[in-house]
Amino acid sequence: MLINGVPGDQVSVHDRGLLYGDGVFRTLRVTGGCIQCWPRHYRKLQQDCVALRITCPEAALLFEELRRLIEQRPDGVAKIIITRGEQMARGYAPVENMIPTRILSLTPPLDYPGSNYSHGIRLRICDLRLAHQPKLAGIKHLNRLENVLAATEWADPDIAEGLLLDIFDNVIEGIRSNLFMVRNGELTTPNLSNCGVAGIQRDRIIEWAAEHGIPCWVRQFGLAELLVADEIFW
Numbered sequence: 001m002l003i004n005g006v007p008g009d010q011v012s013v014h015d016r017g018l019l020y021g022d023g024v025f026r027t028l029r030v031t032g033g034c035i036q037c038w039p040r041h042y043r044k045l046q047q048d049c050v051a052l053r054i055t056c057p058e059a060a061l062l063f064e065e066l067r068r069l070i071e072q073r074p075d076g077v078a079k080i081i082i083t084r085g086e087q088m089a090r091g092y093a094p095v096e097n098m099i100p101t102r103i104l105s106l107t108p109p110l111d112y113p114g115s116n117y118s119h120g121i122r123l124r125i126c127d128l129r130l131a132h133q134p135k136l137a138g139i140k141h142l143n144r145l146e147n148v149l150a151a152t153e154w155a156d157p158d159i160a161e162g163l164l165l166d167i168f169d170n171v172i173e174g175i176r177s178n179l180f181m182v183r184n185g186e187l188t189t190p191n192l193s194n195c196g197v198a199g200i201q202r203d204r205i206i207e208w209a210a211e212h213g214i215p216c217w218v219r220q221f222g223l224a225e226l227l228v229a230d231e232i233f234w
Contacts, residue, residue: 001105002065015101017083020092021143023101024048025081028066030106033074035066040200045080048139054084055100062102069106078106081142121160121234125223126150126175130166130195138198147175161234166195170220174234178202180216181229187216 001009016022026045029036042059049056066078081103084094128150136143150162162175173179173196180189180202187209192198209216226232 001103002069004102005061005065011083011101011103012086014086014088015083016085016087016094016098017081017101017103017142019087021141022052022094023054023081023083023142024052024140025079025142026140028078028080029109030066030070030074030076030078033070035063035070035078037200037204038063040203041080044140044198044200045082048141049082049100051135051139052084052141054082055098057082057100057102062104065102065104066106069104073106073108076106076109078104080104083142116160122156122158123161123163123174124154124159126153126162126164128153128164129169130164130172132167132194134194137195138192140197140199150175164196165223169222171223171226172196177234179232179234180205181221181226182231182233183229185214187214188221189216189218191218191220 001007003009003011011018024045026041028038028041035041042062045062046056062080066080069078081101083101083103085098085100087095087098089095128146130146146164150164153162161177163179164172164175166172170190171179172190172192178189178197178199178201180187187205189202189206190196206216206218
């Protein structure tokens with residue numbers, strides 16, 4: 001793990017990422033020493049920082065720090081966390097010209113059972129409902145308490161994912177994934193203009209569908225429509 005380019009595993013108690021969840025993050029797949037979809041990930045990171053008015057570190061700096069981690073582990077899951085930085089003064093309002101904190105880590109790759117791909121997964125329809133906040137919708141910010149609470153709703157290891165609806169019972173996403181439904185040869189994915197996280201794989205699938213002439217709709221829909229889909233994928 002690197003914190004501002006230095007090996008370590010501690011941040012200041014005055015860091016706004018710790019105090020308020022004031023920051024953003026990205027999770028990246030690393031395979032054979034290569035960072036998958038790095039330009040897309042950085043663009044998303046940059047966009048999220050702009051939305052929260054956080055200074056985004058330069059791509060070259062982050063890439064070099066990731067490369068240092070990858071030298072020790074060529075396959076795994078990298079995580080980039082950018083917080084607004086340290087602030088001694090109390091209060092929610094950030095001071096001017098803050099220096100962001102960079103936290104980079106690389107952990108072993110996830111090992112999903114082969115049956116997830118051949119036979120599908122079991123999921124839980126979560127009781128928790130996502131609140132609406134258009135200014136934060138789509139952003140991968142550090143305030144993930146809704147996801148945390150939803151993930152505590154079950155302990156059955158055979159349930160692989162939780163389905164999240166919003167306060168109006170619109171289907172939004174999985175706890176840690178975006179979703180698509182297939183019906184009559186067409187794709188549909190939830191509108192995330194009020195809540196939810198827009199991942200890069202969601203963008204890639206939407207673009208792939210357009211390139212191959214497959215209709216792909218981004219709109220609101222409820223659980224009743226989802227349950228009659230030909231298939232669902234995450």
